[in-house]
Amino acid sequence: MSGPEPGGTTRATDPVGQCADFLQGIVYLLDNELAAADVSAVRTHLDSCNPCSETYDLQRRVKELVARSCAETAPDDLRLRVRMLCREISAERVVPPGS
Numbered sequence: 001m002s003g004p005e006p007g008g009t010t011r012a013t014d015p016v017g018q019c020a021d022f023l024q025g026i027v028y029l030l031d032n033e034l035a036a037a038d039v040s041a042v043r044t045h046l047d048s049c050n051p052c053s054e055t056y057d058l059q060r061r062v063k064e065l066v067a068r069s070c071a072e073t074a075p076d077d078l079r080l081r082v083r084m085l086c087r088e089i090s091a092e093r094v095v096p097p098g099s
């Protein structure tokens, strides 16, 4: 039976865990749903963390692409399908009212 971890090891730097925390912040930042206090924290991390700044860049580009393709008029057929899909997804989340 081996104990958990020797308490002596320094685990102060846990970039992966830290980045996982910031990843959500990055998504919120892109959606402009991040509290002002957190914005600077995420921005500071982005400046010092290459992988996260790349992720931010990528997410932003994807968002721009989606926004652009949404701005274009989609064929009615496609629009209808997307709308139905959205309804399906939200229907799955919502508990149906009493039978």
Ligand SMILES: [Zn+2]
Pocket (backbone or CB within 6 Å): 018, 019, 022, 045, 049, 050, 051, 052, 053
């Ligand atoms: Zn990071």
